[in-house]
Amino acid sequence: MNTATVSKGMERTPPLPITGKRVATGSALYNEVLEFVYDEAALLDGQKFDDWANLLAEDLSYTAPLRITRQGPDRLNTVVRTTLHFDDDYSSIMGRLQRLGTKSAWAEDPPSRTRRLVTNVRVWETAKPNEYETESYLLLSRSRYEHYQLQVLSCVRHDLLRRSGPGAFKLARREIIVDQSVLGMANLAVFL
Amino acid sequence: MLNESKATLSDGTTIDELINVQTREVSMRLLSDHEIYKLEMERIFAKTWLLLGHETEIPNAGDFVVRDMGEDQVIVSRDRKGDVHVLLNVCPHRGMRVCMAEIGNAPMHRCVYHGWAFRPDGSFIGAPIEREQMHGNIFTKDQLGLRKARVQLYGGLIFATWNINGPSLEDFLGDSKFYFDLLFCRTDGGLEALGPPQRFIVPANWKAAAEQSASDGFHTLTLHRSLMETGQYGRASADDIYANAPAMYGVDISCRQGHSLRCIPAEQTFTMFMTMEELKKLSPEQRLEVLPPPGISKEMLPEMKRHMSPAGLKLMAKAPPQVGGMFPNVLVLFIYAPRTDGKYSGALALHSYVPRGPDHVEFTNWIFAEKSASPEMKRDMMANAVRQAGTSGTIEQDDSDTWPHMSRNARGAIGRQQTLKYGALLGEKKPEDWPGGGYVYDGFTKDDTQWNWWLYYRELMTAKS
Numbered sequence: 001m002n003t004a005t006v007s008k009g010m011e012r013t014p015p016l017p018i019t020g021k022r023v024a025t026g027s028a029l030y031n032e033v034l035e036f037v038y039d040e041a042a043l044l045d046g047q048k049f050d051d052w053a054n055l056l057a058e059d060l061s062y063t064a065p066l067r068i069t070r071q072g073p074d075r076l077n078t079v080v081r082t083t084l085h086f087d088d089d090y091s092s093i094m095g096r097l098q099r100l101g102t103k104s105a106w107a108e109d110p111p112s113r114t115r116r117l118v119t120n121v122r123v124w125e126t127a128k129p130n131e132y133e134t135e136s137y138l139l140l141s142r143s144r145y146e147h148y149q150l151q152v153l154s155c156v157r158h159d160l161l162r163r164s165g166p167g168a169f170k171l172a173r174r175e176i177i178v179d180q181s182v183l184g185m186a187n188l189a190v191f192l
Numbered sequence: 193m194l195n196e197s198k199a200t201l202s203d204g205t206t207i208d209e210l211i212n213v214q215t216r217e218v219s220m221r222l223l224s225d226h227e228i229y230k231l232e233m234e235r236i237f238a239k240t241w242l243l244l245g246h247e248t249e250i251p252n253a254g255d256f257v258v259r260d261m262g263e264d265q266v267i268v269s270r271d272r273k274g275d276v277h278v279l280l281n282v283c284p285h286r287g288m289r290v291c292m293a294e295i296g297n298a299p300m301h302r303c304v305y306h307g308w309a310f311r312p313d314g315s316f317i318g319a320p321i322e323r324e325q326m327h328g329n330i331f332t333k334d335q336l337g338l339r340k341a342r343v344q345l346y347g348g349l350i351f352a353t354w355n356i357n358g359p360s361l362e363d364f365l366g367d368s369k370f371y372f373d374l375l376f377c378r379t380d381g382g383l384e385a386l387g388p389p390q391r392f393i394v395p396a397n398w399k400a401a402a403e404q405s406a407s408d409g410f411h412t413l414t415l416h417r418s419l420m421e422t423g424q425y426g427r428a429s430a431d432d433i434y435a436n437a438p439a440m441y442g443v444d445i446s447c448r449q450g451h452s453l454r455c456i457p458a459e460q461t462f463t464m465f466m467t468m469e470e471l472k473k474l475s476p477e478q479r480l481e482v483l484p485p486p487g488i489s490k491e492m493l494p495e496m497k498r499h500m501s502p503a504g505l506k507l508m509a510k511a512p513p514q515v516g517g518m519f520p521n522v523l524v525l526f527i528y529a530p531r532t533d534g535k536y537s538g539a540l541a542l543h544s545y546v547p548r549g550p551d552h553v554e555f556t557n558w559i560f561a562e563k564s565a566s567p568e569m570k571r572d573m574m575a576n577a578v579r580q581a582g583t584s585g586t587i588e589q590d591d592s593d594t595w596p597h598m599s600r601n602a603r604g605a606i607g608r609q610q611t612l613k614y615g616a617l618l619g620e621k622k623p624e625d626w627p628g629g630g631y632v633y634d635g636f637t638k639d640d641t642q643w644n645w646w647l648y649y650r651e652l653m654t655a656k657s
Binding site: 009082085183184186 | 249250252255256257291292293294295296297298386387388389390391392393394395396414415416417418421422532533554555559567570571574575578579582583584585586588589590592593594596
């Protein structure tokens with residue numbers, strides 16, 4: 001394989017292979033996580049960024065690797081974690097939110113109408129009793145201006161949720177793996 | 193019918209008429225017209241040198257990436273001798289795409305259709321069932337290799353052209369090369385691409401992005417006003433942004449071939465440096481220590497000094513080139529990057545705006561660091577580049593949401609009769625002891641560099657050959 005993408009110390013560590021016990025679909029814990037996932041999507045779709053920020057842990061890692069097409073023996077090695085689409089932590093996300101709150105964040109003013117369709121949610125326990133791994137599929141549709149065409153982006157998200165109270169979690173890590181190697185969206189001025 | 197010899201469109205309009213040299217107006221028809229697009233593919237993208245990547249993306253024999261020269265897809269590969277080749281990704285047999293991946297390593301590229309196989313240097317190995325000689329007896333094997341572009345490396349950057357006997361890359365860069373050297377050829381190890389490029393599609397004509405890349409400084413004050421409102425650029429008060437005009441005063445340079453760069457003193461732009469009164473009193477040598485150019489750490493300064501003339505060093509100390517473009521479709525972004533912790537870092541990126549039909553452009557964004565930078569510095573520069581530029585970059589997300597509107601406006605029967613106007617020229621003015629050549633514009637950034645871009649565009653589009 002072309003080693004240029006893995007040999008320079010730039011490759012981020014992928015979320016560990018999930019080894020914890022699966023949290024049964026429909027269990028009380030699963031439902032709590034599902035409510036968090038749905039509520040978070042609703043906050044973003046509703047442009048309630050201050051409330052969304054309250055769901056973020058201060059040790060947040062928020063990244064989106066590139067996808068790339070390979071052929072042959074390496075064909076399944078499609079995630080690139082050297083260059084990223086998002087390479088953010090808590091303070092840089094706060095910086096993005098601060099910008100969105102200015103008078104001149106034109107990429108989202110007028111704002112996109114978004115719909116985050118979150119499905120295929122799976123939950124696992126971790127070594128820490130208050131942390132859970134989740135995987136979710138996200139289909140983001142984005143409507144801008146009077147354009148009738150919806151911009152669409154599909155991805156899978158690997159989150160680490162940390163319990164912060166009864167029925168409450170904070171997002172401590174999110175890795176967003178988009179499906180397109182060439183994104184069909186002109187920017188990611190929206191969160192995934 | 194498009195009359196190509198006279199660059200006349202089917203309704204009788206000539207390219208000359210669409211770029212009015214007297215009034216410095218460019219017809220918006222150029223942002224949507226299909227005939228013009230076809231002509232651009234032939235006269236620009238099949239003629240000039242184009243940036244395809246960096247050699248650190250393909251370090252080993254057999255490594256390849258697949259890239260685009262206009263609408264022509266090419267394989268950029270390294271052979272066993274270490275040479276880089278650029279090969280049309282079209283099988284000479286039946287026109288199938290030969291390489292289906294975007295990146296990889298292969299001792300040969302075998303077409304999946306009938307199995308014709310090619311070496312990383314493009315030469316034809318053979319078709320299956322050698323004894324039956326399925327490549328026929330009309331052409332020899334030597335004649336059946338992948339079509340090869342002319343390749344030249346510069347600072348590790350891979351450039352290619354289909355103009356096999358045309359000007360050298362050095363001639364094409366012209367007087368701008370002195371300034372590009374300061375960015376691309378300044379350390380022992382040179383630059384390193386930190387990974388494959390980000391890629392995304394913007395529904396806009398490629399020139400909406402490209403004419404801006406020719407050092408449009410003025411848009412920063414309005415389109416990128418959020419940078420000032422968040423307190424990164426300019427004085428803290430957002431109310432007098434236009435009055436104190438951050439990032440507007442500096443020295444713009446360009447040349448006949450349409451390349452350009454903006455050399456801007458850091459204290460003209462960034463809030464954190466504006467208050468550093470002591471900067472103005474420092475000698476160039478002292479300034480370099482206090483404020484090394486973007487992407488260079490204090491530890492790397494001795495190395496950088498070995499690669500530059502005293503005149504070049506002085507420029508890097510006072511006003512390093514930070515943004516600009518290479519004709520036809522490259523944006524250069526070597527900027528200071530304020531961080532959320534109050535310190536600053538550098539972000540080094542090159543974009544190539546690849547045409548995808550008259551109404552779309554693919555934004556390709558490479559992120560770089562000097563090879564000799566520490567791993568921590570590289571990580572930091574990646575993060576800062578991603579946060580400011582490209583897909584999610586808080587600066588460039590405003591650009592990519594703007595260009596589509598220009599393109600859309602250019603599709604109207606009346607809209608396409610409107611013009612882009614380059615009426616505000618500063619005029620050539622060279623500061624005393626200016627180290628480089630080319631056209632030099634000292635003062636408030638105006639339309640000069642972008643107009644030069646269009647003049648070169650016009651020259652190529654109306655060229656007789």
